[in-house]
Amino acid sequence: MTQEEKRLIGETVAQVNKSLKSDIRIMEVCGTHTHQIARFGIRKLLVPKIHLVSGPGCPVCVTESGYIDALITLLMHENVTIATFGDLLRVRGSSDSLEEQKSLGRKVITVYSPEDVLNLAKRNTDQNIVFAAVGFETTAPLYAALIQTSQKENIHNLFFLTSLKRMEPAIRFILGKSGVHIDGMICPGHVAAITGISPFLPVTIEYHIPAVICGFEAMDLIASISILCRQITGEIPIQFMNTYKRCVSDAGNSAALRLMSEVFRISDVNWRGIGIIRDSALILNHSYEEYDASKRFGLKIESVPAAFPDRCECSKVLIGEETPDMCVNFGSLCTPDHPIGPCMISSEGACAAYYGFGGGKI
């Protein structure tokens, strides 16, 4: 960061802190924002009147336990290997996690890119590779590209168990829920890089809440928080803004959207700790069903009630009703080394982000 950037951040923060007379609550709905806010120590720069609360945008945290159970069931097949991003490994289903299964000798492989999975399938033709396809709209087009490439290259041993989620229905769910009060919203920059701004406009247009599409550097976050505060205090009129224009165009990424609409269709899905949100899932289109692991292996993802261990407040943390420090387990019984709930497992979970960068303090 240059000296000039530091100076601008310092002055903007001082101005924001001075302008606030009463408490306000700003929600970030993206897990990567949650992580970055904690990493940059943004909360510590701001006066305590500004409450930054996290939403349901950590994909691993909201992946239902029935989905993990289904992956574990697949591992019982002799010739199935599960490929997954590392974050999902430690998340528990109704009893076990993939990590525990791996320690028992079951075939679970961590990948860094969907492309790794394609190579894995090509190299291991005697194995059925099932990719645990979890994520939001930022990651969904990557899976779509991979599925189309598999079809073009006639790969028949690669399957996808999808738990892909859409942001807009989740945001509507939270804003429509009584008991959750939000004065401003930091909208997810990389989801918007794909979708464009339209899924986020309703926050301001329908719910009359200031909202900003935001990037992921300290300056992005401070600029967005400043704009939100000025709108919340009435200094400037409420309007939807995009402070991440260098990456997010109004219309989004047309190639990615085209691909997603070819490969996926919209459905309902159960969010861990939240319940079923209508139209919030992306599932494989009929023309790509041959790649659907649930069809190929005759699986059904059971909507088991969220299995939150005793006194874990994740279901409230995930919708911004509570902050991690309000949970009695936070930092004592529950830490990243010994996580109790999913919000402490992924580095993007609110509890892990708060703990990891605050040494147990907020």
Added chain:
Amino acid sequence: MCLAIPAKVIKMNESHAEVDIMGVRKTVNILLVDNLNVGDKIMIHAGFAISKIEDEYFCFLENMLREILDDCP
């Protein structure tokens, strides 16, 4: 999980590009970005280019912050 990092396109074919990520060369998939050219700046997410970005990384933001500060009483 939605983190993306900036990179510059060095070489490309139909589906992949060699990019420079802060001095490190990497091959990434470019199927998700239309009209890409050598020299373009892109954001990379999990091995895929997901968006082109403007050259002046922080210029817009800096200007915005200056405007905010100038505006304030």
